[in-house]
Amino acid sequence: MTTHGTAAHGAPGRGAQAPGPCAATLRHHGDAEVRGAGAALTDLAVNVRTGTPPAWLKERLAASLDSLAAYPDSGPARRAVAARHGLAEEQVLLTAGAAEAFVLLARALTALRPVVVHPQFTEPEAALRDAGHQVRRVLLRPERAFRLEPGDVPEEADLVVVGNPTNPTSVLHPAAGLARLARTGRTLVVDEAFVDAVPGERASLVPLLDELPGRTVVLRSLTKTWGLAGLRVGYALSDPDTVRALAHHQPLWPVSAPALTAAQACSAPEALAEAEAAAHRFTRDRAHLLQRLATLRSAGVREATPDPRGPFLLVGHPRAATVRARLRELGFAVRRGDTFPGLGTGWFRMAVRDRETTDRFTAALGEVLESLPADR
Known part of the structure; x- marks a missing residue:
């Protein structure tokens, strides 16, 4: 595989080579850090919002079980998602999570020179590889705060x-900046799985979808904000021709009736208001987490970017692998960073949680950091 762009370990340059995770490692996700642990660990490895799904959504899902004898009808959910984004129904494709959308894109679109910008969620590259594509990487540098x-x-x-x-x-x-990547003859895929955790969904490319040259596909997920990882529901937004091309590679009835119910319910105005309120809470809770981490910088802790906007943080430390292991002993699971191309063992990712959880975590992190010199 050829690596292209700004290598994380050196100066920018075309054709630069950089090590990266193997195909099997690309399939490692945060849930592996806590699977089977039960309540023994405080989960900071998975980015699903705590306290979800909310009670009203559980009630809607439970009521949908009465319709399980009928084949799913995606029409109402597609229309709800389209109305939520101000698009035509023909521009919406409902999928079994955003992960399915990556597989559909890899199979449906002809791409001779596909590029994945890293570090990022690894499923797009894994899906492209599985479909036989030769993937090139653009690796963003920590010295540039991983900005593209x-x-x-x-x-x-x-x-x-x-x-x-x-x-x-x-x-x-x-x-x-992302819009400048769009051009005739190119497909631009933007994974916005976490953009609903940003107040006002700022920087979303959806409002520009019909204006950009070439082909643009925006992917969304209900997993993170609504706590629906087990339900598998997301969607792709694009032009009608692209939606039809992707749908051609789906099986019949690819999204279950309960998942369609969730897509419709979470597109309602009251649900969008709840998501917006949650996004503002993330902003406040992230600021508190950053303040606490700032007290540990003298012990080697650093944040990946000075202006994080997601419901998670990437944190660096020279001995991050040891730190992760020690945190686990103290009851906290964080996500390893070395399975993301462009990162190494000196990074870990942690979800933004409420202030009480953050205080407990950073106290444990401080304890771990104080213990490290004795091992040198």
């Missing part, structure tokens, strides 16, 4: 995948 410049992406790329806000770096790329 349009010139980082090679002109010849005919498929570009980028997350916004990016998992795991928590960088929110300006919509205007």
